Amino acid sequence: MEAQALEKIIALAHAGQIGNPGTSTPTMLVPEGYKLASLEQYESSPSRFRGAFSSSSLANFAEYVNAEDEARVFVNIDDMDAEAFFDLGTAQAPGHAEHRAVLTLKQTAPYRAALAAHERSYGQKDLAHWIEDWHHCIEGEATSGATLSAKQLANAVRRIEIKASSERTHEDGDWNASRSGLDALDASAGTDTPAFIRFTCLPYEGLKTRTFDLRVSLMTDGDKPKIKLRIMGLEGIQEEMATEFKEVLEAHLEEHATLLLGNFRKG
Known part of the structure; x- marks a missing residue:
């Protein structure tokens, strides 16, 4: 053999x-x-049950979690997402962690548009078109304090004129800037010169509507103005939304779900 x-x-x-x-x-x-x-x-x-449910809807995620007998939900407020495990078990009797649900909040189209405009410089025509595209979310405020409709705001942007004067200036305001040691540039749209654009939208499904104030400032590029937008207090607003996300999710979950801040990964 x-x-x-x-x-x-x-x-x-x-x-x-x-x-x-x-x-x-x-x-x-x-x-x-x-x-x-x-x-x-x-x-x-x-x-045993295995599977992963994923959704961008806070309400649907909560409905799925509440249908289970027990869940531990880990919330990441920095990334605006959450993950629920239904079979983690305990340290003494561990589970396989193979049944879970994932929630990832998605930014709405208007909120993405507002974020894209933050710290961006526009030509007059481009900014006027942007205002017209999102007119349903926008109203403005002139330097005089008057309220501007989206249409008035777009027309005011188109009417901006730059005047050069030979004088020494040490100021750099929103609507005037030094071009050289002797020349100064001033931009104006008359009494309707824009100071702020107020952009109101729902940032994420399930959270409340918010208004973002975009300061309007002048940047000079030769004889053509560039208009820069900046969302005021953006980091603070995002922290408020993260806190709201946790509170809203907690309100949607029933007593048998345990909510924790942080991430969980199997070892």
């Missing part, structure tokens, strides 16, 4: 002596490298 055939006979004998590996999932030893092969796919039902 060849040595290779003899080794296979011995291996089969050893496999028969090992017997049931002792797992809760039906398995058996097969000759090919003593590889464990699951028979779960042939059973009438799986040995």
Whole structure:
């Protein structure tokens, strides 16, 4: 008898002596490298529930979590997302953490437009078109304090004129800037010179509507004005939205769900 055939006979004998590996999932030893092969796919039902639900809807995420008997929900307020685990178990009786739900809030189109405008410089025509595109979210305030409709605001941007004067100035305001040691540039649209653009929108589904104040400032580029927008207090507003996200999610979840701040990853 060849040595290779003899080794296979011995291996089969050893496999028969090992017997049931002792797992809760039906398995058996097969000759090919003593590889464990699951028979779960042939059973009438799986040995445990596995799956991941994902959504950008806070209400739907909460509905899914509340349908389970127990859940631990980890909330990441920096990324505006949350992850729920339904089979973590405990340190003494750990679970497989294979059943989970993920919530990722998505920025709405108007909010993305407001963020894209932050710290951006526009030509007159481009800014007027941007205002017209988002007119339903926009109203303005002139330097005089008067309220401007989106249409008035776009027309005021188109009417901005730059005048050069030969005088020394050390000021750099929103609507005047030094071009050289002797020349100064001033921009004006008359009494309707824009000072602020107020952009009102729903930033994320499930959170409240907010108004973002964009300060309007002049940047000079030769004889053509560039108009820069900047959202005032953006970081503070984003922190408020993160806190609101946690509070709203907590209000949607029922008592059997435990909410924690942070992330969880299997070791």
